Amino acid sequence: MILIPVFLSIILVYTVFAVYAERKISGFIQDRYGPMEVGPYGILQTIADLIKLLIKEDIVPQSADRKLFIAAPAIIFSAIFAGYAVLPFAPGLEASRVSVGVFYLLAIISLDVIGLLMAGWGSNNKFSLYGAIRAVAQMISYEVPLSLSVLAVVMTCQSLDLQEISYQQSLWIGDYSKISDSNYLLGIESLGINITEVGGFLTWNIFRNPVLMLSFVVFFVASLAECNRAPFDIPEAESELVAGFHTEYTGFRFAILFLGEYAIMLLVSFLASILFLGSWNSPFPNMGFLRLADWTNGYPGTFSGIAWGTFWLISKAFSLIGLQMVIRWTYPRLRVDQLMFLCWKVLTPLALIIILISGFWRLMMN
Amino acid sequence: MMTKGHINKGAKNTYWGSIAEGIVSLWTGILLTLKHLFQALRFKREPIGVENKDYFSFDKGIVTLQYPHEAIPVPDNGRYRLHNEIDDCIVCDLCAKICPVNCIEIDAIKSTEEIGKTSDGSTKRIYAGTFDIDMAKCCYCGLCTTVCPTECLTMTKTYDYSELDIRNMVYHFTNLTPEQAEEKKKLYEEKQKEKAKPKSQEAAKPGVENTKEVGEKSSIKPAFKPTIKPPVSPPKSAEESNVKSEEISGTSESGEVKSEEKKVAKPVFKPVIKSPTSTPKPAEETGVKPEDKAGTLDSGEVKAEEKKAPKPVFKPVIKAPSSSPKPAEEGSEKPENTVEPSETGELKAEEKKTPKPIFKPVIKPPVPKAHQTGEEQADQENKENKAEEKNKGSEEPKSEEVKKPAKPIFKPVIKPKPKQEGEQGDQ
Numbered sequence: 185m186i187l188i189p190v191f192l193s194i195i196l197v198y199t200v201f202a203v204y205a206e207r208k209i210s211g212f213i214q215d216r217y218g219p220m221e222v223g224p225y226g227i228l229q230t231i232a233d234l235i236k237l238l239i240k241e242d243i244v245p246q247s248a249d250r251k252l253f254i255a256a257p258a259i260i261f262s263a264i265f266a267g268y269a270v271l272p273f274a275p276g277l278e279a280s281r282v283s284v285g286v287f288y289l290l291a292i293i294s295l296d297v298i299g300l301l302m303a304g305w306g307s308n309n310k311f312s313l314y315g316a317i318r319a320v321a322q323m324i325s326y327e328v329p330l331s332l333s334v335l336a337v338v339m340t341c342q343s344l345d346l347q348e349i350s351y352q353q354s355l356w357i358g359d360y361s362k363i364s365d366s367n368y369l370l371g372i373e374s375l376g377i378n379i380t381e382v383g384g385f386l387t388w389n390i391f392r393n394p395v396l397m398l399s400f401v402v403f404f405v406a407s408l409a410e411c412n413r414a415p416f417d418i419p420e421a422e423s424e425l426v427a428g429f430h431t432e433y434t435g436f437r438f439a440i441l442f443l444g445e446y447a448i449m450l451l452v453s454f455l456a457s458i459l460f461l462g463s464w465n466s467p468f469p470n471m472g473f474l475r476l477a478d479w480t481n482g483y484p485g486t487f488s489g490i491a492w493g494t495f496w497l498i499s500k501a502f503s504l505i506g507l508q509m510v511i512r513w514t515y516p517r518l519r520v521d522q523l524m525f526l527c528w529k530v531l532t533p534l535a536l537i538i539i540l541i542s543g544f545w546r547l548m549m550n
Numbered sequence: 551m552m553t554k555g556h557i558n559k560g561a562k563n564t565y566w567g568s569i570a571e572g573i574v575s576l577w578t579g580i581l582l583t584l585k586h587l588f589q590a591l592r593f594k595r596e597p598i599g600v601e602n603k604d605y606f607s608f609d610k611g612i613v614t615l616q617y618p619h620e621a622i623p624v625p626d627n628g629r630y631r632l633h634n635e636i637d638d639c640i641v642c643d644l645c646a647k648i649c650p651v652n653c654i655e656i657d658a659i660k661s662t663e664e665i666g667k668t669s670d671g672s673t674k675r676i677y678a679g680t681f682d683i684d685m686a687k688c689c690y691c692g693l694c695t696t697v698c699p700t701e702c703l704t705m706t707k708t709y710d711y712s713e714l715d716i717r718n719m720v721y722h723f724t725n726l727t728p729e730q731a732e733e734k735k736k737l738y739e740e741k742q743k744e745k746a747k748p749k750s751q752e753a754a755k756p757g758v759e760n761t762k763e764v765g766e767k768s769s770i771k772p773a774f775k776p777t778i779k780p781p782v783s784p785p786k787s788a789e790e791s792n793v794k795s796e797e798i799s800g801t802s803e804s805g806e807v808k809s810e811e812k813k814v815a816k817p818v819f820k821p822v823i824k825s826p827t828s829t830p831k832p833a834e835e836t837g838v839k840p841e842d843k844a845g846t847l848d849s850g851e852v853k854a855e856e857k858k859a860p861k862p863v864f865k866p867v868i869k870a871p872s873s874s875p876k877p878a879e880e881g882s883e884k885p886e887n888t889v890e891p892s893e894t895g896e897l898k899a900e901e902k903k904t905p906k907p908i909f910k911p912v913i914k915p916p917v918p919k920a921h922q923t924g925e926e927q928a929d930q931e932n933k934e935n936k937a938e939e940k941n942k943g944s945e946e947p948k949s950e951e952v953k954k955p956a957k958p959i960f961k962p963v964i965k966p967k968p969k970q971e972g973e974q975g976d977q
Contacts, residue, residue, distance in 0.1 A: 209587065212586065215586060215611065216613070217612060510583060514579050529565070
């Protein structure tokens with residue numbers, strides 16, 4: 185329970201600076217500065233914007249469905265925030281170690297769709313409704329490749345427990361993993377190269393099972409759509425729908441929706457890091473006398489273990505968020521038909537093939 | 551590196567072709583944006599103007615100019631906010647006349663004596679009771695700075711002077727308080743009353759003199775009176791008075807002095823006005839109505855007109871009355887202007903004056919006229935019109951003062967006057 189305010193404050197601080205970072209990145213990509221006036225290099229710009237946002241009048245349209253309209257932001261944010269409950273931030277540090285963590289996470293994020301539909305329908309606004317319909321269609325569609333790509337990881341790790349998945353990618357697989365006790369190069373035991381003590385990026389899931397590299401791409405693309413991020417932002421499509429499902433929201437309610445949008449970005453980035461990129465483990469392997477992995481990891485349960493674990497997980501997640509931002513400012517928005525083509529004709533078949541290969545790969549692992 | 555030859559492009563892509571093309575183009579796109587992202591962290595455009603040889607060398611990195619903190623330098627020929635150095639201003643009203651948007655408002659108060667000298671040696675004989683420039687109206691054409699004989703009116707490099715209240719866009723340049731201005735006005739009016747009688751007598755004489763000596767000059771002045779604006783007249787009168795003091799040596803008689811004065815000062819108009827107005831209405835400088843003028847003109851006699859003639863501007867008005875001469879002159883205006891500055895110039899000016907629209911066109915042709923008028927003016931007012939002085943060159947002490955050779959061209963400025971006059975006449 186202590187972790188709830190911790191996570192909440194992390195999300196708030198992260199959102200403030202993610203917005204700043206996004207504006208800076210978009211500025212640099214477009215050969216501009218981005219915010220420069222409020223605070224040094226404009227670093228306080230988002231705080232100023234947030235204060236302005238919070239003192240805005242809270243408007244509920246007269247013809248809106250008041251109950252749905254008011255409940256929607258709360259449902260959206262709480263659904264996303266609930267996902268943080270099962271994230272392992274470091275060895276031994278998680279709000280709730282659930283044995284079906286991955287399943288829970290995907291399920292709870294899906295509730296987000298209900299909130300979006302409530303917001304769009306409750307606003308009694310054609311743009312909001314269009315946005316909500318598009319959002320639901322898109323998110324339900326992309327749940328499929330998203331889930332399938334995660335399924336490949338689950339098959340590889342033989343577990344739905346996110347902490348278990350993390351331990352399998354760590355130096356302490358033998359001590360803490362309930363399923364495996366050692367790692368081999370590329371996960372193939374018959375090669376005879378035991379890298380349990382090497383660690384680093386070599387024991388990440390995308391190297392334990394190289395097919396998961398493709399799975400990671402599928403997951404990443406699908407998570408962009410899940411976040412309604414460009415180039416999959418047709419639910420919000422500024423140039424067509426004003427702001428999509430949150431057109432009618434103002435002040436604090438809009439801030440909550442905005443917070444939810446950035447929170448789910450962070451959540452899927454955490455999830456991608458945990459499932460594919462070694463979770464809270466350092467990317468540096470032990471090489472001979474250079475015990476990089478030992479130096480950059482802390483033993484589970486110790487303070488250094490928590491500090492290093494948190495540092496690496498957050499670093500990986502932020503890197504992915506940076507990538508999401510660069511992608512947003514690079515690629516144009518997809519048409520609806522292109523969106524569906526990509527989902528059903530490209531990503532879904534690819535994910536199915538990945539699952540098939542992962543099954544065989546698993547047979548070669550210990 | 552975008553697409554490879556074997557990849558089919560377009561709507562009829564194959565399944566695998568589409569995927570391959572998508573991957574390649576996505577990769578290309580993200581490399582492009584990443585390149586800009588990292589270049590923006592290392593390179594930045596410097597705030598330099600196009601005149602700098604490095605201007606085109608900043609082809610990478612951030613292009614934003616953080617304006618309040620850094621700005622591209624204004625070129626030397628930049629035309630932005632107007633500034634009038636009132637100490638150097640002779641209140642000739644040329645700027646107000648030529649202004650195409652009427653953003654300069656001048657209330658000239660003739661002085662009873664010479665006020666002083668400008669920094670270029672011109673004699674100041676008129677106070678600026680009001681010298682307001684409404685920068686909200688200004689179109690930044692720079693004509694007023696071109697015509698300014700003393701170059702006291704300039705366009706500065708200050709371009710960032712927006713105001714929350716548009717009324718603050720009016721800049722006041724006068725160095726007189728309203729009380730002082732009123733005092734000067736009264737002084738001048740009293741002086742005029744004293745002179746009123748002699749002037750009326752002189753009117754006849756000057757006309758003769760003008761025709762004899764300088765037909766152009768004399769004719770020009772008369773023209774002014776009719777059309778000329780009352781406001782203009784005051785300054786002129788002041789100039790005249792000044793002229794008198796200066797020129798006195800040349801002309802002993804009051805009548806003569808007047809004629810000379812009229813000729814000398816650009817204000818020429820005023821002189822004319824004075825003759826008509828002075829007798830009946832000394833006080834009415836600005837207040838003089840066109841009708842009154844006309845009346846005065848009529849009463850003022852042919853003589854006045856002749857005197858005025860020198861100043862082309864006036865004639866336009868005059869012409870109205872004297873239609874017969876105009877047509878002939880019109881045909882020959884331009885050539886005359888160039889060839890014959892004196893008589894033809896006047897006539898031309900008149901013709902031009904009649905139609906307002908014509909003004910602009912007229913202005914250009916006026917250049918020759920300007921020279922003519924300039925010559926005339928130069929005779930008396932050398933100081934102000936340097937260019938004029940140059941043109942005439944040999945005439946009188948004025949040559950000494952010749953300050954600005956280039957200006958002669960400006961005198962064409964005079965042209966603007968004709969416009970104004972014409973406008974006034976229309977009014």
